[in-house]
Amino acid sequence: MAEPNFNQPIPGNSLTTDINSSSIKNPPQYATIDEAVDFYIQRMSTDEFSDKLIYALESGVSVSQIANIMQMHGVMEGQHTLDISILILPILMEFIRYIAETRGVEYNLGIEEYDTNRADDALIVNAVNKLKKENRTAGIPEIDMEEEIDEQEQPPNEDQSIRGLMERGI
Amino acid sequence: MLINPAGMLYRKMEASLSDEAVEDEKVGFFSRGGLQKPNIDQPATRAQHYFSKIRSIREGLNNGRTKL
Numbered sequence: 001m002a003e004p005n006f007n008q009p010i011p012g013n014s015l016t017t018d019i020n021s022s023s024i025k026n027p028p029q030y031a032t033i034d035e036a037v038d039f040y041i042q043r044m045s046t047d048e049f050s051d052k053l054i055y056a057l058e059s060g061v062s063v064s065q066i067a068n069i070m071q072m073h074g075v076m077e078g079q080h081t082l083d084i085s086i087l088i089l090p091i092l093m094e095f096i097r098y099i100a101e102t103r104g105v106e107y108n109l110g111i112e113e114y115d116t117n118r119a120d121d122a123l124i125v126n127a128v129n130k131l132k133k134e135n136r137t138a139g140i141p142e143i144d145m146e147e148e149i150d151e152q153e154q155p156p157n158e159d160q161s162i163r164g165l166m167e168r169g170i
Numbered sequence: 171m172l173i174n175p176a177g178m179l180y181r182k183m184e185a186s187l188s189d190e191a192v193e194d195e196k197v198g199f200f201s202r203g204g205l206q207k208p209n210i211d212q213p214a215t216r217a218q219h220y221f222s223k224i225r226s227i228r229e230g231l232n233n234g235r236t237k238l
Contacts, residue, residue, distance in 0.1 A: 111177030
């Protein structure tokens with residue numbers, strides 16, 4: 001006799017939540033641009049938000065990525081419609097720029113087309129931080145990157161440059 | 171190259187605020203509707219209004235005209 005499989009949804013599971021309880025089945029909380037902008041500007045004007053935003057911008061996350069996440073979250077939570085989110089996206093980006101400039105933080109706007117051959121700045125920063133952490137736990141001393149570059153940029157020894165590949169040194 | 175939608179919207183919004191944007195149809199729904207008077211109740215026009223407001227504050231801050 002085959003063993004019963006318990007890794008399945010219980011019959012009628014889909015009927016256990018209230019009708020129209022999900023956000024996509026309800027009208028949005030903020031129906032107009034004015035209401036949505038008011039909601040976001042109020043939330044973004046707090047010190048708590050600014051601190052987190054600065055941290056993200058300094059980590060290399062672009063302004064457009066942050067604004068995108070914010071508007072997407074708003075749509076998923078049923079705060080506003082997708083139409084409104086598209087219209088307020090540039091406003092959010094502009095306000096994030098404003099916060100960054102008042103705090104004197106350098107930022108990446110992220111409005112250029114995506115270059116598929118180039119890794120994202122945030123990914124590079126994350127990878128470097130991860131490597132540094134691993135090196136620290138393994139007890140490997142940190143390498144001064146500027147010194148390394150200086151050594152690489154030094155011109156080759158003249159004697160060596162004249163000599164052929166197979167030529168023996170005198 | 172992949173299209174960056176956020177960047178595209180931002181550039182269009184910026185372009186729509188320039189003086190040349192009046193007759194430029196490339197700015198799409200952010201355009202000022204040619205020589206017609208823009209309808210201020212339209213969502214796109216409202217968005218433009220807020221964008222230009224924040225931008226003028228930011229630029230004023232950079233130029234030293236606005237103080238915190």
